[in-house]
Amino acid sequence: xxxxxxxxxxxxxxxxxxxxxxxxxxxxxxxxxxxxxxxxxxxxxxxxxxxxxxxxxxxxxxxxxxxxxxxxxxxxxxxxxxxxxxxxxxxxxxxxxxxxxxxxxxxxxxxxxxxxxxxxxxxxxxxxxxxxxxxxxxxxxxxxxxxxxxxxxxxxxxxxxxxxxxxxxxxxxxxxxxxxxxxxxxxxxxxxxxxxxxxxxxxxxxxxxxxxxxxxxxxxxxxxxxxxxxxxxxxxxxxxxxxxxxxxxxxxxxxxxxxxxxxxxxxxxxxxxx
Amino acid sequence: xxxxxxxxxxxxxxxxxxxxxxxxxxxxxxxxxxxxxxxxxxxxxxxxxxxxxxxxxxxxxxxxxxxxxxxxxxxxxxxxxxxxxxxxxxxxxxxxxxxxxxxxxxxxxxxxxxxxxxxxxxxxxxxxxxxxxxxxxxxxxxxxxxxxxxxxxxxxxxxxxxxxxxxxxxxxxxxxxxxxxxxxxxxxxxxxxxxxxxxxxxxxxxxxxxxxxxxxxxxxxxxxxxxxxxxxxxxxxxxxxxxxxxxxxxxxxxxxxxxxxxxxxxxxxxxxxxxxxxxxxxxxxxxxxxxxxxxxxxxxxxxxxxxxxxxxxxxxxxxxxxxxxxxxxxxxxxxxxxxxxxxxxxxxxxxxxxxxxxxxxxxxxxxxxxxxxxxxxxxxxxxxxxxxxxxxxxxxxxxxxxxxxxxxxxxxxxxxxxxxxxxxxxxxxxxxxxxxxxxxxxxxxxxxxxxxxxxxxxxxxxxxxxxxxxxxxxxxxxxxxxxxxxxxxxxxxxxxxxxxxxxxxxxx
Numbered sequence: 218x219x220x221x222x223x224x225x226x227x228x229x230x231x232x233x234x235x236x237x238x239x240x241x242x243x244x245x246x247x248x249x250x251x252x253x254x255x256x257x258x259x260x261x262x263x264x265x266x267x268x269x270x271x272x273x274x275x276x277x278x279x280x281x282x283x284x285x286x287x288x289x290x291x292x293x294x295x296x297x298x299x300x301x302x303x304x305x306x307x308x309x310x311x312x313x314x315x316x317x318x319x320x321x322x323x324x325x326x327x328x329x330x331x332x333x334x335x336x337x338x339x340x341x342x343x344x345x346x347x348x349x350x351x352x353x354x355x356x357x358x359x360x361x362x363x364x365x366x367x368x369x370x371x372x373x374x375x376x377x378x379x380x381x382x383x384x385x386x387x388x389x390x391x392x393x394x395x396x397x398x399x400x401x402x403x404x405x406x407x408x409x410x411x412x413x414x415x416x417x418x419x420x421x422x423x424x425x426x427x428x429x430x431x432x433x434x435x436x437x438x439x440x441x442x443x444x445x446x447x448x449x450x451x452x453x454x455x456x457x458x459x460x461x462x463x464x465x466x467x468x469x470x471x472x473x474x475x476x477x478x479x480x481x482x483x484x485x486x487x488x489x490x491x
Numbered sequence: 492x493x494x495x496x497x498x499x500x501x502x503x504x505x506x507x508x509x510x511x512x513x514x515x516x517x518x519x520x521x522x523x524x525x526x527x528x529x530x531x532x533x534x535x536x537x538x539x540x541x542x543x544x545x546x547x548x549x550x551x552x553x554x555x556x557x558x559x560x561x562x563x564x565x566x567x568x569x570x571x572x573x574x575x576x577x578x579x580x581x582x583x584x585x586x587x588x589x590x591x592x593x594x595x596x597x598x599x600x601x602x603x604x605x606x607x608x609x610x611x612x613x614x615x616x617x618x619x620x621x622x623x624x625x626x627x628x629x630x631x632x633x634x635x636x637x638x639x640x641x642x643x644x645x646x647x648x649x650x651x652x653x654x655x656x657x658x659x660x661x662x663x664x665x666x667x668x669x670x671x672x673x674x675x676x677x678x679x680x681x682x683x684x685x686x687x688x689x690x691x692x693x694x695x696x697x698x699x700x701x702x703x704x705x706x707x708x709x710x711x712x713x714x715x716x717x718x719x720x721x722x723x724x725x726x727x728x729x730x731x732x733x734x735x736x737x738x739x740x741x742x743x744x745x746x747x748x749x750x751x752x753x754x755x756x757x758x759x760x761x762x763x764x765x766x767x768x769x770x771x772x773x774x775x776x777x778x779x780x781x782x783x784x785x786x787x788x789x790x791x792x793x794x795x796x797x798x799x800x801x802x803x804x805x806x807x808x809x810x811x812x813x814x815x816x817x818x819x820x821x822x823x824x825x826x827x828x829x830x831x832x833x834x835x836x837x838x839x840x841x842x843x844x845x846x847x848x849x850x851x852x853x854x855x856x857x858x859x860x861x862x863x864x865x866x867x868x869x870x871x872x873x874x875x876x877x878x879x880x881x882x883x884x885x886x887x888x889x890x891x892x893x894x895x896x897x898x899x900x901x902x903x904x905x906x907x908x909x910x911x912x913x914x915x916x917x918x919x920x921x922x923x924x925x926x927x928x929x930x931x932x933x934x935x936x937x938x939x940x941x942x943x944x945x946x947x948x949x950x951x952x953x954x955x956x957x958x959x960x961x962x963x964x965x966x967x968x969x970x971x972x973x974x975x976x977x978x979x980x981x982x983x984x985x986x987x988x989x990x991x992x993x994x995x996x997x998x999x
Contacts, residue, residue: 218632218648219676219684220697220711225660227671229681342678342688366547373555416675416692420717446558453550453573457543467716470690 239291240283243299247279250307266314273397273440274310278303280401280434281330287409288343298333305329309396313389320389323396330404343412348471356465356474357481360458364485367454371489390487391480399479406431406459407466407475420467428459458482493533496525496541504548513556513565519549519572526576530584534591538580545576589721596725599627600732607740613637616740617647620733624710628726631693631715634661637700637708637737641665644708661711664697668706671697676713694718696726700734707738770944770959777958781823785816792816826960829967830943839971841882845995848873848911848923851887856909859894865904873911878995879921885968886992892961893925893988900986901929902951913994920974920991928985932978940978941966965990 254275257268282299289295305326312322334340348356394400406427414423435441435455436448462475503521510518522545530538553569560566602623607616617635625633638644641655641662655661660671660682673679675692693713700708710730714722792809795801801809832839852870860868879886890909897907905928914922930949932940939945946959962976965988969976973993980986 218634218711218713219682219686219693220660220671220695220713221634221636221646221648221655222659223676223685224656224658224683225663225671226681226683227663227667227669339687342690344690346690366550370551370554373551412690416678416688419719444558445562446554449557449570450554453554457547467691 239286239295243279243282243286247275247282247303250275251279264314267311270310270314271307274307275303277310277397277401278306280405281306281326284401284405284409285333287405287413288340289337292339298337301333302326302330306397313393317385317389320392323392326396327400330400343408344466344470344472345408346471348469348473352465352469352471352474353477356462356469356477359461359465360478360481361485362481363454363457363461363478364482367450367482368485368488370450387487391484394480394483394487399476399483402431402434402459403462403472403476403479406434407462408472411463411466415467420463424460424463424467427463428456431459432456454482454486493529493537493541496529496532496537497544499525499528500541500545500548503545507549507552513552513569516552519552519569522549522572522576523579526580527583530580531587533584534588535581535584538584538587539577540580542575542577542580545580546573549573549576592721592725595627596728599623599729602627603729603733604736607736608743613740613744614645614647617645617737620736621647624712624729624733627729628712628722629714630712632713634711635700635708635733636661636665636711637741639665639706660695660697661709664699664711665706665709668699668701670699671695691716696723698726698730700730700737702734702738704738707734707741767944773946774944774959778823778827781958782820785820785823788816789813789820823958826958826964829964830960833963833967839885839968841885841971843880843882843972846879846881846883846886848877848879848921851883851890852909852911855887855890855894859898859907863898866898866901867904867906869906869908871908871910871912877911877913877921879911879992880995881972881992882968885972889965889968889990890923890925892965893990896961896988897925897927897929897986900931900947900949901927903929905929905985914991917991919994921994923990923992924987925990926985926987931982931984931986932980933982937978937980941976 251272254268254271254273257263257271258266259268262268281302285299285302286295309322309326313320334345410430411423411427414426417423432452432455435451441447441451458479461478465474465478466472468474500522503518503525506521507516507518510516522542526538526542526545529541533540549569549572553566553573556566556569603620606619606623617637621633621635624630624635632648634646634648636644636646636655641657641659644655644665646655660673663669664671673682673693673695675688676682676695677684677686677693678688693715694717695711695713698710698712699706700710710726710733712726792813796806796809796813829839849872852873856868856870860866894907894909901907908926909924910926911921911923914920930951932947936947940947941962943963944959945963966976969990969992974991977989977991978986979989
């Protein structure tokens with residue numbers, strides 16, 4: 218029992234705050250690459266979709282980098298992992314556009330992330346560890362349930378039908394969720410943000426703020442449809458997915474069940490065709 | 492308990508699907524019924540869960556309506572209905588949880604008071620109270636430190652025992668009377684924890700237990716995960732109760748111990764009074780006997796002298812007997828007078844002067860040797876260095892009593908030694924020792940040996956005459972001289988009485 222056994226110094230000062238200097242170059246680099254990619258897209262320069270892939274990869278890489286800085290407290294040695302993670306994401310995003318098997322490149326991102334994290338034991342504090350099978354199954358079940366619910370609701374709204382572009386497009390979208398969409402959301406919002414907040418406040422405020430930030434991320438995404446009903450649906454379902462992922466993270470101590478819940482939901486969502 | 496609300500929920504959903512597909516249908520309000528039912532039955536978790544499911548069931552009605560009609564008052568109403576059951580379930584559930592928590596706190600307080608009440612070891616009681624507190628607070632680990640010093644405090648903890656570091660947070664709370672609160676012990680800069688921060692924060696509170704006399708202990712609690720404001724308040728409240736209850740328990744135990752000690756003392760005093768009463772009765776019987784013997788001799792010889800014309804030699808012998816018995820009678824009366832003087836608290840009258848110890852020892856040894864031929868008497872001259880200033884008569888009586896005692900308790904004869912020398916372990920004191928190889932004194936009788944009327948029972952000395960006053964008089968006289976008397980004895984081996992009196996240079 219630490220209250221009884223660990224030495225205590227009542228006047229010990231808190232460690233210095235995270236240096237803002239670590240965030241500025243990352244944000245700057247992400248903004249520069251994303252703007253460059255978007256510029257290429259507007260100008261029509263380069264292969265088709267290259268600029269968009271560059272911008273999307275930079276943004277997702279930026280989320281991973283931001284999560285890394287928050288989770289490690291921007292401890293010395295952050296630049297190497299951040300560069301490798303961001304670079305992998307950008308490369309995967311570009312490769313995904315090259316052919317039907319391209320999206321498989323997204324599967325590299327979780328592996329690189331795990332490889333980098335293995336050298337940083339303190340990342341276990343944000344839930345980067347294994348989960349019990351029962352917890353993982355609970356996450357997958359809840360995600361699948363929400364996904365099924367989405368399909369029912371969507372069938373009444375849009376007239377549900379399968380993706381017309383076929384299985385490869387569906388699997389490509391799933392690979393994107395595995396390596397970019399769901400991964401960055403869990404890593405940044407449930408891992409770094411929620412874990413840091415939960416150390417300072419109770420569960421509900423921490424979960425509400427982390428989920429609110431993740432919703433903001435989706436709502437600001439220019440690639441998503443802007444129709445009111447789509448945004449209302451996004452807020453409803455992604456809010457629930459976010460809260461459930463936070464609850465799973467708190468319950469299991471691991472990011473894996475929430476990640477599986479998000480994948481279960483997006484696996485259903487990707488079957489929808491507009 | 493949750494099956495009823497779920498069934499009601501499904502019934503409402505089916506009714507809405509069959510009858511009315513409008514997002515603002517009046518039927519949607521019925522979702523509140525199972526939600527509140529679950530909240531009342533299972534608190535925030537039940538109410539929130541059923542409320543969330545109600546929202547999910549209503550979503551396929553409310554969301555498509557937004558697409559069909561856009562954001563109108565009816566569709567907005569439908570959208571609000573998505574979250575309303577969840578919010579209502581959580582709020583009502585929290586109220587229910589709060590009410591149950593208060594009831595649980597009250598139950599815990601009663602359990603604590605019952606646990607600490609009555610007789611029994613405080614350690615066991617604290618262990619039981621620690622278990623109650625841990626359950627009431629839903630804590631991962633909890634420890635109760637009772638005492639004002641962390642090194643000597645009693646510790647009760649659950650689930651397992653723990654050692655206390657003198658520089659720990661609990662020790663700080665105990666020493667300073669200040670509470671320690673941490674949102675995550677493993678990430679707290681004030682705590683030098685060996686383990687790195689985990690995925691779940693380790694909340695902690697160390698609360699001083701305060702009673703009327705100050706800080707009497709510390710309640711240390713660790714939670715894994717969330718720590719609500721109500722749990723924190725409950726910990727504060729319980730710490731207050733535990734502090735008072737612990738102090739009450741300690742006072743009760745002290746009272747019980749005091750009562751036990753008092754009862755033991757009263758029992759011992761009663762037994763002692765009985766012994767004294769019995770000893771006095773025996774003493775009266777012995778005194779009567781001791782007085783009757785010389786009186787009978789005095790009566791007999793005086794009658795013989797009065798009635799018969801005895802020849803001079805026979806008359807002289809009678810007179811010698813009369814004188815001897817009169818002296819014996821005088822000694823007994825003298826001892827009784829001394830005893831009465833001691834009992835009423837009057838000091839013994841002493842006339843101290845320089846005493847020739849060798850002469851005193853030689854005279855008494857010769858006297859006793861003449862009377863008790865079955866004993867061998869030995870005395871060791873003290874030499875000129877040993878000088879004593881004492882009342883010669885009192886000293887003579889002390890030596891005679893000690894020699895008489897040695898003779899009485901050596902019924903088979905044996906050696907009696909008398910010696911005098913400076914006391915090696917008591918500078919300035921003179922030691923006068925009388926040693927015999929008689930029946931000795933059992934260890935349990937040694938503390939009473941100098942008490943009045945006490946005669947150590949022994950089968951071989953049962954017929955020995957005596958009042959049981961000799962040693963108590965020796966003690967009284969020794970103390971009146973500013974000295975004391977000590978005894979070493981082994982049953983079957985003999986006894987050694989040691990009379991310690993101040994040397995000549997002492998002012999007594």
